[in-house]
Amino acid sequence: MEKKTLFDKIWDSHVVKSVPSGPDVFFIDKHFIHEVTSPVAFLNLEKRGIGVKYPERTIATPDHNVPTVDQDKTIKDQLSRMQVEKLRENCKKYGIELHDLGSAHHGIVHVIGPELGVTQPGMTIVCGDSHTSTHGAFGAIAFGIGTSEVEMVLATQCIMQSKAKKMRISVDGELGKGVTSKDIILYIISKISAAGATGYFVEYAGSAIQSLSMEARMTICNMSIEMGARGGLIAPDETTFNYLKGKQYAPKGEEWDKAVAYWKTLKTDEGATFDKEYHFDAADIEPMITYGTNPGMGIKVVGTIPSTEGLEGSNKTSFLKSLDYMGFEPGEPVKGKQVDYVFVGSCTNGRIEDIRSVAQFVKGHKKADNITAWIVPGSREVEKMAHEEGLVKILEEAGFELRQPGCSACLAMNDDKIPAGKYAVSTSNRNFEGRQGPGARTMLASPLTVAAVAITGKITDPREVF
Amino acid sequence: MAYDKFTTLISTAVPLPTENVDTDQIIPARFLKATEREGFGDNLFRDWRYDVEGNPKKDFVLNNPTYSGKILVAGKNFGSGSSREHAVWAIYDYGFRCVVSSFFADIFKNNCLNIGVLPVTVSPEFADKLLAAIEADPSTEIEVSLPDQKITLLSTGESESFDINGYKKDNMENGFDDIDYLLNMSSEIDAFVANR
Ligand code: SF4
Numbered sequence: 001m002e003k004k005t006l007f008d009k010i011w012d013s014h015v016v017k018s019v020p021s022g023p024d025v026f027f028i029d030k031h032f033i034h035e036v037t038s039p040v041a042f043l044n045l046e047k048r049g050i051g052v053k054y055p056e057r058t059i060a061t062p063d064h065n066v067p068t069v070d071q072d073k074t075i076k077d078q079l080s081r082m083q084v085e086k087l088r089e090n091c092k093k094y095g096i097e098l099h100d101l102g103s104a105h106h107g108i109v110h111v112i113g114p115e116l117g118v119t120q121p122g123m124t125i126v127c128g129d130s131h132t133s134t135h136g137a138f139g140a141i142a143f144g145i146g147t148s149e150v151e152m153v154l155a156t157q158c159i160m161q162s163k164a165k166k167m168r169i170s171v172d173g174e175l176g177k178g179v180t181s182k183d184i185i186l187y188i189i190s191k192i193s194a195a196g197a198t199g200y201f202v203e204y205a206g207s208a209i210q211s212l213s214m215e216a217r218m219t220i221c222n223m224s225i226e227m228g229a230r231g232g233l234i235a236p237d238e239t240t241f242n243y244l245k246g247k248q249y250a251p252k253g254e255e256w257d258k259a260v261a262y263w264k265t266l267k268t269d270e271g272a273t274f275d276k277e278y279h280f281d282a283a284d285i286e287p288m289i290t291y292g293t294n295p296g297m298g299i300k301v302v303g304t305i306p307s308t309e310g311l312e313g314s315n316k317t318s319f320l321k322s323l324d325y326m327g328f329e330p331g332e333p334v335k336g337k338q339v340d341y342v343f344v345g346s347c348t349n350g351r352i353e354d355i356r357s358v359a360q361f362v363k364g365h366k367k368a369d370n371i372t373a374w375i376v377p378g379s380r381e382v383e384k385m386a387h388e389e390g391l392v393k394i395l396e397e398a399g400f401e402l403r404q405p406g407c408s409a410c411l412a413m414n415d416d417k418i419p420a421g422k423y424a425v426s427t428s429n430r431n432f433e434g435r436q437g438p439g440a441r442t443m444l445a446s447p448l449t450v451a452a453v454a455i456t457g458k459i460t461d462p463r464e465v466f
Numbered sequence: 467m468a469y470d471k472f473t474t475l476i477s478t479a480v481p482l483p484t485e486n487v488d489t490d491q492i493i494p495a496r497f498l499k500a501t502e503r504e505g506f507g508d509n510l511f512r513d514w515r516y517d518v519e520g521n522p523k524k525d526f527v528l529n530n531p532t533y534s535g536k537i538l539v540a541g542k543n544f545g546s547g548s549s550r551e552h553a554v555w556a557i558y559d560y561g562f563r564c565v566v567s568s569f570f571a572d573i574f575k576n577n578c579l580n581i582g583v584l585p586v587t588v589s590p591e592f593a594d595k596l597l598a599a600i601e602a603d604p605s606t607e608i609e610v611s612l613p614d615q616k617i618t619l620l621s622t623g624e625s626e627s628f629d630i631n632g633y634k635k636d637n638m639e640n641g642f643d644d645i646d647y648l649l650n651m652s653s654e655i656d657a658f659v660a661n662r
Contacts, residue, residue: 077499
């Protein structure tokens with residue numbers, strides 16, 4: 001029998017037709033939409049005079065553009081309000097399930113999908129957002145698409161895609177103290193670069209990956225796109241099944257048993273081949289932080305920024321331009337640098353485990369005076385749990401400001417912007433120029449490192465504080 | 467929506483040799499608030515093009531009247547980051563019909579093909595050659611022939627061929643898009659769903 005990878009198994013079972021010398025007509029099980037990348041798709045459907053083929057396969061939530069205060073009031077920013085209203089209008093018109101602001105399951109689209117149990121192993125999932133790769137943590141093929149493709153999915157439940165090449169990244173061994181899944185992924189990206197997996201779909205494997213919780217796995221798959229990959233996925237196992245059991249949209253009763261039996265077949269066959277493989281040792285990974293303006297520019301928190309040695313031409317110019325933006329010099333350490341903001345949130349690290357770990361670390365401490373600290377839960381459900389577990393109280397006593405769910409300062413489309421020239425250590429996924437506001441200087445790190453920075457006011461290795 | 471047909475384009479070009487230009491630079495998130503597709507060109511490369519007060523930054527290439535044309539020649543790993551198609555809308559709306567680079571990010575490339583902007587991947591050497599030629603003489607013309615899958619530096623006649631899959635090529639030459647194709651497959655899709 002032909003040996004297949006997990007990716008092959010799911011991909012091949014969703015091909016409606018292969019176009020000769022072209023892409024595959026690829027069937028999509030679940031489609032998430034939000035207010036920013038969907039309005040033009042709906043507008044085009046109207047222009048073509050067609051409707052939504054399978055409205056029950058699409059789920060909507062406003063997240064990118066929404067304010068994180070006063071969510072029960074009318075949105076002040078006129079353009080944001082229009083986008084959210086358009087989303088409501090379109091969902092109503094076409095019969096699409098909407099988790100609106102203030103409702104029990106409102107939140108960042110990639111946080112609520114898993115939380116509701118919509119995301120399941122073996123599925124194909126798309127959304128007009130590159131971090132759709134998050135859902136791959138369940139053993140699904142999940143990736144971001146453009147608005148034209150959003151339109152295709154609404155109209156036909158299919159898109160035209162060529163199958164990506166296959167890469168496996170194995171991380172074996174035990175993680176050290178203070179090292180989280182965020183550090184694993186920042187480490188991997190720093191090793192293979194921000195474009196190192198372009199053209200590939202990545203399967204993460206190995207004992208260090210298997211030992212992670214679902215939420216930690218989501219953090220890893222989330223940032224697959226930061227090395228250029230279409231997406232990333234992890235074979236489902238007992239951890240996956242336990243997470244899903246009892247969730248609102250998870251199969252129930254006999255259906256559950258049938259589903260689990262199928263899900264258990266979703267793994268790469270022994271002897272199946274990948275186009276590229278990487279192996280890393282968990283013991284080599286330490287708390288990581290980025291110093292530049294793409295996510296591949298990461299080092300150990302205790303490390304030094306690389307020198308320009310060996311760089312030439314446009315490589316060197318781009319590197320220096322990036323450091324100039326960040327206000328850093330080649331070859332200098334980052335530890336001890338003063339920071340202005342910390343941001344805990346986003347679809348990378350805005351889930352309950354992240355908030356728990358920050359709360360546990362800052363308990364009994366106060367944030368440094370020079371720090372403004374924002375915590376933005378990924379969803380209402382996360383917010384609710386944070387209250388119930390007493391985490392909000394701990395965080396507020398430490399001087400953190402809790403906001404309402406949404407993408408917030410991850411992409412700064414709303415008012416949550418880091419001011420120009422200020423340094424933010426952030427649990428989000430992108431450190432591009434201006435990502436967190438025009439002129440903002442972002443350094444990506446784990447929730448633990450962010451907690452340590454909040455307390456000390458400067459770049460700090462979490463292992464030295466707690 | 468169906469878009470302009472693309473066959474052969476002869477134009478001067480704008481050089482942007484920076485590497486790893488991400489979609490947040492092409493169109494910053496705060497300009498994604500529109501609910502229609504037009505008008506994004508004004509904010510193309512917004513934060514590199516204008517200072518905080520909105521004055522043009524003299525050192526940015528789009529503000530340099532020496533350079534113009536329908537072709538953007540960009541540095542390696544162009545279009546990484548977000549899946550926002552708005553980035554391509556902005557490039558199109560500004561007037562570019564073709565982007566040349568030695569390496570494109572995946573989703574960006576797909577988005578280009580979906581709205582009729584031709585992404586041309588060339589070797590790093592040829593990209594450098596193009597950039598050098600344009601910088602030496604901004605009136606340098608480049609020919610991009612989709613039927614021949616060939617890009618030529620007209621001043622010297624040097625050329626290189628590029629890849630594009632046959633289906634996408636056909637779409638671009640005829641101004642068709644994927645939805646036209648998929649809508650014609652409706653019954654096959656229904657049958658696929660019924661058999662699952
Ligand atoms: S939290 Fe950030 S990365 Fe995640 S969906 Fe929102 S904007 Fe995108």
